[in-house]
Amino acid sequence: MPISRKDVEHVAKLARLQLTAAEVEQMTRELGTVLDYVARLDSLDLDTIDPDFYEESESLPQRDDVPEDSLTQVDALKNAPDDDGCFFIVPRVV
Amino acid sequence: MSRYAMESILERWEPVIGLEVHAQLKTKTKIFCGCPTDFGAEPNTHVCPVCLGHPGTLPVLNRSVVRMAMSTGLGLHCTVTTESIFARKNYFYPDLPKGYQISQFDKPICTDGWLEIVLPERTFRAGIERVHMEEDAGKNLHDAQTGLSQVDFNRTGVPLVEIVGRPDLHSAEEAMAYLKELRNILRYLDVCDGNLEEGSFRCDANVSIRPSGTKPLGTRVEVKNINSFRNVGRALGYEIRRQARALESGEAVVLETRLFDADAGHTQSMRSKEESADYRYFPDPDLLPLRLDPDTIEEARSALPPLPEDVRNRFKERYELRPYDIGVLTDEKDLAMFFEEIVAAGSEAVAASKWVQTEVLGRLSGDKLAISECPVPAAKIARLLIHQSEGRITGKMAKDIFDKMWRENIDPDVAVEQIGGVISDDTDLRRICAEITTQFPDETAQFLAGKTKVMGFLMGQLMRQTKGKADPQRASQLLRETLQAMDSSEE
């Protein structure tokens, strides 16, 4: 089994996803199928191949240290699920 | 001595300490967006879709952050890497809008440096492992009333450098000296204002102990939430003692993070939080690698302002000052410059050093002023000190004049003239001595009868009479001569 139920529960925790027991089962199966497929890459000899993380033909752009317009407090809070007109409100870590 | 007094512990155990400092850089805007960085604004007014982590937004790097990070590394004798990578550190917390922090992991901008620590008994180098750039998180304020948290994102995205020191420190004293010097360097470089209390300079400590004289490292504990220089000493002291106690009673030291509780004076385990977090670092695909060519690095190196150690060395060569005094004067760049201005304006170095330490620093602290806000210009202080060294005024007179200079910005040359200066003319002084003996015949008689202690009284009266303007040493000598003359004349 490429991925165990425990692995799925662990990554669910890392990803802040709450899965029912049935979902854990299903995900274990489905992710297992995908990972089985991905395992085909193991047969390739890739040690001498550099990973391609970036389009290398450009250099990292940098901006000047000059202020740009910020949002007003009202606009910043406009989409907040819970706020008090000044701060975003969230539950505490218990 | 108690078995667990620090002195006793240090006979059996050697603490091994490495410090991690996060310093806020003094840029005008945030690291990845154009929002202002200034402190104390209304909550959630220095924010934009980028630093709020709105969907679809992307980071764009502030070039001043790169410059300041380079300077920081160069000031710490690091190698500036020609290629460094931004990485995502993934975790969930309300003050972290994107659910990840953009930081640097595998390839930081600077590596392998050191800073010089000057202690009374010795000077040594503490290693710096790396310096890297990252973004700050917002502020989470816990409201005990409502049981909820209030989040302010103004601070999200403020640029930080993280400076990771090697575990080369072996006592709380060394740790505090390291932090002071590091803070000093950052202030000299003008990249950070180094304010522990306000949060622009934060320190976490990694602490372990090993039996004295052994090499293998013990299990280390990370101590967080140290928010003042004094608490550095307290937290480390507590932790060293805690670990010694544990190991000596057969317990193991657990690899964990502990928070320092300043009120209780102890460190507390954060074990209720998740065990070791898995940050799942990977190179941030939204930011290309930062490439710095050797010319750019050299240019930054030659543009560095003098560092504390440079200024200390210069002071040592030029001025005959004790190491302690050099330490005090170079503690702040502004102060060192101020001192040198006074000397440049003609004052002798030792006198200037004494004056700055005794008269200036105290007044600044009392009036809550920074050295740059000192109401008396360096040149005027120099004038005052020159008057004193040339004998025109006494130390006390100088202090009085300085008081007026501080409050009213008077000119010392004018003040010295007005007060009339020291009475150093012997003729005047002899006359005054003679007057004193006439005014106080009883005491004079007592002195002549052998009660030498009465001299103090007579001198006091003489100083009162001259309104402190008599040169005390000369006056005392002449008074003695006057009395002795009377003595012999009576015979």
Place this chain on the structure above:
Amino acid sequence: MTTSSTSVLFGTIDEVGTALADGSITSLDLTRAVFDHIEAIEPDIHAFIRLNRSDALKTAEEADRRREANASLGLLDGIPISIKDQIITKGLETTAGSKILQGYIPPYDATVVQRLKAAGAIIIGKNNQDEFAMGSSTEYSAYGATSNPYDFSRVPGGSSGGSAAAVAAGAGFASLGTDTGGSIRQPAAFCGVVGVKPTYGRVSRFGSIAFASSLDQIGPITRNVRDAAHVLQVIGGPDPRDSTCRTVPMPDLLSDLEGGPKGLRIGLVKEAFEPDGLAPDIAERVLETANQLEAAGAELVKVSLPSLPHAIAAYYLTATAEASSNLARYDGVRYGQRANMGNARKVDLVDMYNQTRSEGFGPEVKRRILLGTYVLSAGYYDAFYVKAQRIRTLIGRDFQRAFEHCDALCLPTSPVAPFAQGERTSDPLQMYLADIYTIACNLARVCAVSVPAGLDAKGLPVGVQFICNHLQEPMLLRVARACEVQTGGYCPPAPVQGLVTEGP
């Protein structure tokens, strides 16, 4: 209005642009007609999550005023266009097809939207899509599925299914989609329209809700190649707000558009015709198209992309890893939905996160987040993510080698015809394997286009794909246009024409 509004609605930007310019139609009337048309077809097609009617009519009036004052902003001025809901529109709810962003009103416009607005285009609404662009059928939308205008029982493809369906059905003159592994091209093929995935970095991603940052691109979906060129010309080019956006200026996409197939070398990708799952009539149609181009003067060359079979694995490792990080911001704190936790005082933050994300994300999104988190987790980063980036290097090299021998590659867009709704959702891997022809382009960052190549025996559209090297959009569009000339290109879907009553 004397012209039949419906025929105009299935026309091109140049055609309607001419009608607007010579006054035979106003932007306002045109926009109204588009909305009437949408009303007629939406119950069957559901290409839109949201319509922007009152705002659109206002901007249409402004366009008309400009035109009257001889101050037209250009060809796109007054032209109704729709936007995939993955792309941020200021003041207009944007959900990425997900429940977790229900109610989110963005405070800014994506760069591409800003550019379209500056060109006078009229934003008529936001298109339906697979949630967070994860899917190939638009069945994973949290707002209901979209139907294929050529057969309402079939899928329009995905994830930009709503965009492709809208354009195919005459609801607007173009749509902006996003393509991470084929999400513009495959729905374009399924819906018989043109879909362009530009070179990575050609079009700004600022305002494109991120799925996989190193793969995503925004691109046009239109009824013909020239229209795609018009739209891409406006939206593409350097943007300082996107650090991965190329700094090279946009080339002129029209000057060589009618250059024709003569002298072009077209590479037929050997590995593309090998998979068992490739429908025979699609293979046939694509080869037929290639032969037609040869007959018209192009040279056919055989090329190989030996790493192509590994592309899917590399893609799913890369895309899910980046997505798991990009979707962490959906936590119910600053915008979007937060789970209703009852008495807030006793609620734990972590519970709030868990419940918010579990309720807000659909099963496909969850699957990918879990896989991506696993790929990046301690101990697996090198074995999965880094390995995938090594495959990427190999695929990139394959393309460079192939392009030494040809100007454009030719292969199918999709191995299968538009499938029936519900047919593939039970087997995620099956769904992933159908991305075989499109995925490699995103990994290699090259540009690609799907061009309609007629209908198959069942009357379903077949798309043929062309791929060109980095920044070669002018060549790409020239080949696409040459193909369109041979195949006849877009034809209005019969079922939709059946829905619409002819105007006066």
